[in-house]
Amino acid sequence: MMMAVSVLDSLVRAGLEHVVISPGSRSAPLAYALAALDAHGVVSSHVRIDERSASFLALGLAKKSATPVGIVTTSGTAVGELMPAVMEAYHSGIPLVVLSADRPPRLRGSGANQTTTQPGIFGTFVRAEVDLTDYPHDESGAQTVALAHALSVAFGKDGQWRDNTSTPRGPVHLNLAFDTPLTPPAKLGKILTQWARSLKDDVASDSHPMSHASALQVQVLEDIPDVSTGYKTVVIAGDSAGQIAQDFAESLALPLFAEPSAGLTGAQNAVLSYRALQGSELWKSIERVVLFGHPTLSRPITALLEHPSLEKAVYTPAAPSWFEPGQRAEKPISDLRELAQFAGSTQDLTVQGGESWLNAWQNAGRAVHEDLMDEVRRYRTTGKNNGRAAGMSLALSSWEAAANNGEVLLCGSSNLIRDLDIIAPWNTARSAGQPVPQVFASRGLAGIDGTLSVGAGISLASALNGEPAQSVRILCGDITFLHDASSMNIGPLEKKPHLTVDVLDDNGGGIFATLEHGQLGKHPDFSATVERFFTTPHAVNLQDVAHAFGEHNGITVNIHRVSSQEGGK
Ligand SMILES: Cc1ncc(C[n+]2csc(CCOP(=O)(O)OP(=O)(O)O)c2C)c(N)n1
Structure with missing residues (x-):
C-alpha cells in the first residue's frame, strides 16, 4: 500500500x-x-x-x-x-x-x-x-x-x-x-x-516546485528577421505542427500545405486541395521546403520531401518523437530565425503572369477545390458517388458541423482523413467567419485501432471537478468503427463523454481500392482475394452495434451508407 x-x-x-x-x-x-x-x-x-x-x-x-x-x-x-x-x-x-x-x-x-x-x-x-x-x-x-x-x-x-x-x-x-x-x-x-x-x-x-508540468511545446513566433533572400519555398504542416507553421508562412508570404490535424487555429496561407497540384508547373518550380510536424497523408508530399534536388528543412524546437536523428533528408533546424533565413521571403517574388508566389498557389488551389466541390454537390443532389465524392461530402459536413458547434474533430485513419485533407475549407469564402475546428488524429502509427476511445478521452479531458465533457465529433470508416466498437462499453458509474460519430459505411476497407490492390482486385484471378483479405466486408448493422451498448453512454452514432448502386464498392 x-x-x-x-x-x-x-x-x-x-x-x-x-x-x-x-x-x-x-x-x-x-x-x-x-x-x-x-x-x-x-x-x-x-x-x-x-x-x-x-x-x-x-x-x-x-x-x-x-x-x-x-x-x-x-x-x-x-x-x-x-x-x-x-x-x-x-x-x-x-x-x-x-x-x-x-x-x-x-x-x-x-x-x-x-x-x-x-x-x-x-x-x-x-x-x-x-x-x-x-x-x-x-x-x-x-x-x-x-x-x-x-x-x-x-x-x-x-x-x-x-x-x-x-x-x-x-x-x-x-x-x-x-x-x-x-x-x-x-x-x-x-x-x-x-x-x-x-x-x-x-x-x-501550488507551493511545491514540482507542481507545474510543462505542457507540450507551444511555439510563438517573435521578431522574424528581415529576410532578403527569395526562394520558391513552400511550408508543409503535418500532424501536430501547431499554429507556428501558419505564423511562419504568413510572416514570409509562403504557401502552406496543411494536413487537417496540423493543429492550426487559422490558416490564411493555406493552399486548398494542395496535393492535387502535384505535376503542375507551380509544383515543379518549388525550390525549397520547410516542414513542421509529422506528414503522413499523401504520396505527393512524401515524394516532395524525398526529391533529391530540393533543399529541405524540418523545424525541431525539441527532440522529435516521430523520427530518429539522421534518418530524414531534411536539415533539422531548431531556431526560427535560422529557419526563416533558410526559407527566404517571397514578399517580392512574382511568377509568370505577375502574380505573387503565394497568390499563384492559392488561386490554383481554389480552382481545384471548386471542381471538387462540384463533385460533392453532384453527389449530394444525385447520390452519384464519383471517385471519393461521398467521402469528401461527409468529411466536409463533419468539419463544418465541428466548426459551427464548437466541437473537436477526431479523424480516424484511412480514406476519410485524406478526403478531408483535399476538401478542407481552410480559407474559402464559404468558411469565412467560421472558426477552424480543433482537429486530432492518431498519426503516430496511423492505426485504425482505439479511435472511439481516443475520442472519449479528448472529450473527458476537460471533465475535471464537475466541468462538462467537451463535444467531440469522430469521422471514421466502418472498419475503424467496428475495430473499436467495444470501447462504447462505458459503465453506468462512469463519467460520460459527449461524442458524435460520423461513420461512412462502405462495407469494408475502402482504402484498398485506392491503393495498388484496387487495380489487382479488378483482375478475375485476384478479385475474390482482394475482397476477402483486404476489403473485409462485414455484414454488420452498425446502428444495432451502437444501440447494443446503450442509449446513455454519451455517444450518438450517425451511419452514412454508401451502397454499390451509388458507385461505392
Ligand atoms: C491496427 C491497424 N490494423 C490494420 C491497419 C491497416 N488498415 C489501414 S486502413 C484499413 C481499413 C479501414 O477501413 P475503414 O475504417 O472502413 O475506412 P476506409 O478504408 O473505408 O476509409 C486497414 C485494415 C491499420 N492501419 N491499423
Whole structure:
C-alpha cells in the first residue's frame, strides 16, 4: 500500500490529473489509493473493463490536455493490452504513465498465476522505465532515482525539474511489485482520506516546485528577421505542427500545405486541395521546403520531401518523437530565425503572369477545390458517388458541423482523413467567419485501432471537478468503427463523454481500392482475394452495434451508407 500511495503522491505533485484504471486484484493497492484521490477531487479517474480501451482513452486524455495521464492495470496479459496505445504514444510524443501491477521478484518465473515478465515488456516504445520491487524502502536508493527519472521524462523535465527539450516526450513504464496483503487494513480508510485531503491542499496552494508540468511545446513566433533572400519555398504542416507553421508562412508570404490535424487555429496561407497540384508547373518550380510536424497523408508530399534536388528543412524546437536523428533528408533546424533565413521571403517574388508566389498557389488551389466541390454537390443532389465524392461530402459536413458547434474533430485513419485533407475549407469564402475546428488524429502509427476511445478521452479531458465533457465529433470508416466498437462499453458509474460519430459505411476497407490492390482486385484471378483479405466486408448493422451498448453512454452514432448502386464498392 505504501508503494502505491508514494508513487501516486509523486505523480500528483508532478501534475497528474487523470488516471484510467481497469479492474484486477494485483493492482488493488493502486485502486484503493486512487479511489481516495478521486473522491476528494485530486485526480479524475476513469474505469474501463478492456485495457486496450483504457489505454486509448488515456491517449485521448493526454492528447487534449497535453499533460501525462496514468493507466493502471493488473498483472499478466492486461499489461500487453496496452501495447498499441503505448506504440502510438511513443511515435506521436504523447506522455503516458503506465502503472502495471506485478508479483514480487521471488514469484516471477515460478509459474505463479497471472505472472509473466513485465519489466521491459514495452521494449523500445517507452522513454523510461523502472521496476519498483522495493520502493520506497530500497536502501541503495536506485529505485527512487529511476522513478524520479521516469517522472521527469514523462513531464518533460530534466533532473532539476527544468523544461527539457533534449529528450522526446512519450510513454514511461512503472512496474510495481505488490506482495500480499493487497487490500488496505480497515483503519487505513481514514488515513487515505487524510492523505488525499492534504495532497489536494498542497497541489492547490501550488507551493511545491514540482507542481507545474510543462505542457507540450507551444511555439510563438517573435521578431522574424528581415529576410532578403527569395526562394520558391513552400511550408508543409503535418500532424501536430501547431499554429507556428501558419505564423511562419504568413510572416514570409509562403504557401502552406496543411494536413487537417496540423493543429492550426487559422490558416490564411493555406493552399486548398494542395496535393492535387502535384505535376503542375507551380509544383515543379518549388525550390525549397520547410516542414513542421509529422506528414503522413499523401504520396505527393512524401515524394516532395524525398526529391533529391530540393533543399529541405524540418523545424525541431525539441527532440522529435516521430523520427530518429539522421534518418530524414531534411536539415533539422531548431531556431526560427535560422529557419526563416533558410526559407527566404517571397514578399517580392512574382511568377509568370505577375502574380505573387503565394497568390499563384492559392488561386490554383481554389480552382481545384471548386471542381471538387462540384463533385460533392453532384453527389449530394444525385447520390452519384464519383471517385471519393461521398467521402469528401461527409468529411466536409463533419468539419463544418465541428466548426459551427464548437466541437473537436477526431479523424480516424484511412480514406476519410485524406478526403478531408483535399476538401478542407481552410480559407474559402464559404468558411469565412467560421472558426477552424480543433482537429486530432492518431498519426503516430496511423492505426485504425482505439479511435472511439481516443475520442472519449479528448472529450473527458476537460471533465475535471464537475466541468462538462467537451463535444467531440469522430469521422471514421466502418472498419475503424467496428475495430473499436467495444470501447462504447462505458459503465453506468462512469463519467460520460459527449461524442458524435460520423461513420461512412462502405462495407469494408475502402482504402484498398485506392491503393495498388484496387487495380489487382479488378483482375478475375485476384478479385475474390482482394475482397476477402483486404476489403473485409462485414455484414454488420452498425446502428444495432451502437444501440447494443446503450442509449446513455454519451455517444450518438450517425451511419452514412454508401451502397454499390451509388458507385461505392
Ligand atoms: C491496427 C491497424 N490494423 C490494420 C491497419 C491497416 N488498415 C489501414 S486502413 C484499413 C481499413 C479501414 O477501413 P475503414 O475504417 O472502413 O475506412 P476506409 O478504408 O473505408 O476509409 C486497414 C485494415 C491499420 N492501419 N491499423
